[in-house]
Amino acid sequence: MDQEPRALTAAAALAVLAGALLVSGCPAPAPRASSASAPMPAAPTASSPAPSSGSAPAVPTPAPRPAPPPRENHLSPATRSLVTQARTLMAHGDLDGASSTLDRALRIEPNNPLLWIERGRLRLAENDAHQAEGCGRKALALASGDRSTQHQAGRLLADALRAQQRNQEARAVETQPYMN
8 A cells, every 4th residue: 555655646746747848848828918909910911921930930942953964875884895896797797796796785784775776776777677666766765864865766766767668757756856
């Protein structure tokens, strides 16, 4: 029985302490003015700042983010070397060797639009305009944000469409903003 009152007083002391901590963190309420003696404050307008409640500072609106810098696609040293090899093979008439070399480069960087453009140029040299068109479309999809690469991919796509006698579609590609 002796411990029961002590436990009760400890619980009461904790409750008082918690209440004091809660109360100390809040500002005291402002005294009320009678409605007959004090006029109501005017609503804030766009030219006047809103009255501060004193509890939290006004949060400024964030400035708009600047546009990200234009993206540029590059070949890694390994793929650059493979592209150089493929171009050399193409120049010597070894289109099959060039194709397998570009396939190796695409296994290293499958999402690099520059490699898809190279592959599309090779397909045009092989007289496979349908495959070249697919490579051009793939390169164009991967080149978002890089105007230079978009222009190269658009040129490949227009050339592939012309090779298929789809001249009107080729002209439509050439009128796109990235082609200027």
